[in-house]
Amino acid sequence: MTSTNSILPMTAAELTRKVLQREKLLILDVRSESDFRKWKIEGEQIDSINIPYFELMDDVEPALEQIPTEEPVLVVCAKEGSSILVAGLLAEAGRDNVYYLQGGMKAWNEHVEPVKVGDLTGGGAIYQFIRIGKGCLSYMIISGKEAAVVDAPRMTEVFEQFAGKQGVMIKHTVDTHLHADHISGGRKLAEPYKGTYWLPPKDAVEVNFDYTPLEEGQTIQLGSAVIRMEALYSPGHTIGSTSLIIDDHYLLTGDSLFIESIGRPDLAGQAEDWVEDLRETLYGRFRQLSSEMVILPAHFGHPSELGDEGKVTATLGELFESNRGLNIVDAAEFRRQVTDYLPEQPNAYQEIRQTNMGLKYPSDEEQREMETGPNRCAVHDR
Numbered sequence: 001m002t003s004t005n006s007i008l009p010m011t012a013a014e015l016t017r018k019v020l021q022r023e024k025l026l027i028l029d030v031r032s033e034s035d036f037r038k039w040k041i042e043g044e045q046i047d048s049i050n051i052p053y054f055e056l057m058d059d060v061e062p063a064l065e066q067i068p069t070e071e072p073v074l075v076v077c078a079k080e081g082s083s084i085l086v087a088g089l090l091a092e093a094g095r096d097n098v099y100y101l102q103g104g105m106k107a108w109n110e111h112v113e114p115v116k117v118g119d120l121t122g123g124g125a126i127y128q129f130i131r132i133g134k135g136c137l138s139y140m141i142i143s144g145k146e147a148a149v150v151d152a153p154r155m156t157e158v159f160e161q162f163a164g165k166q167g168v169m170i171k172h173t174v175d176t177h178l179h180a181d182h183i184s185g186g187r188k189l190a191e192p193y194k195g196t197y198w199l200p201p202k203d204a205v206e207v208n209f210d211y212t213p214l215e216e217g218q219t220i221q222l223g224s225a226v227i228r229m230e231a232l233y234s235p236g237h238t239i240g241s242t243s244l245i246i247d248d249h250y251l252l253t254g255d256s257l258f259i260e261s262i263g264r265p266d267l268a269g270q271a272e273d274w275v276e277d278l279r280e281t282l283y284g285r286f287r288q289l290s291s292e293m294v295i296l297p298a299h300f301g302h303p304s305e306l307g308d309e310g311k312v313t314a315t316l317g318e319l320f321e322s323n324r325g326l327n328i329v330d331a332a333e334f335r336r337q338v339t340d341y342l343p344e345q346p347n348a349y350q351e352i353r354q355t356n357m358g359l360k361y362p363s364d365e366e367q368r369e370m371e372t373g374p375n376r377c378a379v380h381d382r
Contacts, residue, residue, distance in 0.1 A: 110155055
């Protein structure tokens with residue numbers, strides 16, 4: 001069949017905006033069935049079908065039968081090449097509105113999108129940086145001409161570019177804990193600005209680099225408006241996990257508390273020892289805080305957690321009403337829930353922990369491979 005239809009690239013940034021704006025889109029994922037089951041592009045208005053590439057090379061008709069003619073279709077593969085070939089076959093068969101994901105799932109895994117959360121007292125603002133393909137969340141707090149970045153991923157360029165557009169210097173970078181699902185960019189981001197890199201000391205016993213200890217009760221002053229960032233020790237996910245109270249209104253919980261779940265205590269092999277710490281953090285320390293405190297976690301696990309403009313946030317009071325991890329009254333049942341029913345562990349999490357300790361130095365490509373797939377930091381996975 002001869003066709004004049006052409007295929008078009010769609011960038012990870014363009015796809016992110018479609019997901020955040022809840023636009024309807026059909027995705028034809030041509031990776032293997034096992035890869036598709038482990039990790040795929042999700043959104044409230046995203047429909048996905050999986051037909052492996054090698055099947056489509058023999059016959060594209062099965063795909064044509066499953067793709068509504070009136071909808072645009074985005075073909076997705078691991079790195080881009082296979083999706084271009086399949087998209088071309090669909091166009092040759094007469095389908096229009098055919099796109100391929102530029103850079104494939106590799107690009108989707110690394111795209112980071114900034115979203116404004118709100119303004120701060122006396123000036124300044126807080127921004128949430130959504131790494132949508134991985135479910136990671138980072139933050140930039142701005143006051144005057146200074147900024148602090150919390151839980152930065154290894155893709156630090158987006159923060160440098162954003163700081164440049166805002167006309168601010170990054171004076172502080174903070175990791176709320178030693179991450180096991182992604183490689184931290186905190187130290188790397190601090191270097192060009194000669195900024196201070198903060199890390200909880202109980203998570204830093206084996207690290208091979210210098211850092212400034214982040215301990216409970218410490219305050220980090222930021223900018224001309226003197227925005228106060230106060231550390232709140234909140235162990236359980238790790239022994240050093242420390243939350244940050246920003247402007248007496250926002251609580252950056254790291255991986256201790258999410259919108260729909262709670263942090264898992266097992267990624268350092270200490271689940272039985274840390275489960276009581278986790279319960280005390282959630283049911284003791286966080287219960288003492290204002291119910292109006294706005295929760296800003298370090299991860300999300302499902303598109304249902306994406307709110308207006310893509311923000312991932314809720315008040316603490318709302319979470320004590322809706323989050324099942326905060327409503328397990330019986331202590332023994334809580335222990336069972338967070339030790340016996342845990343989801344699959346993150347990809348290469350031991351190697352990621354060692355990298356974040358400064359004990360391993362993988363290449364850029366090795367880092368990409370280590371981070372492939374979704375985050376699995378929550379107790380309750382879907």
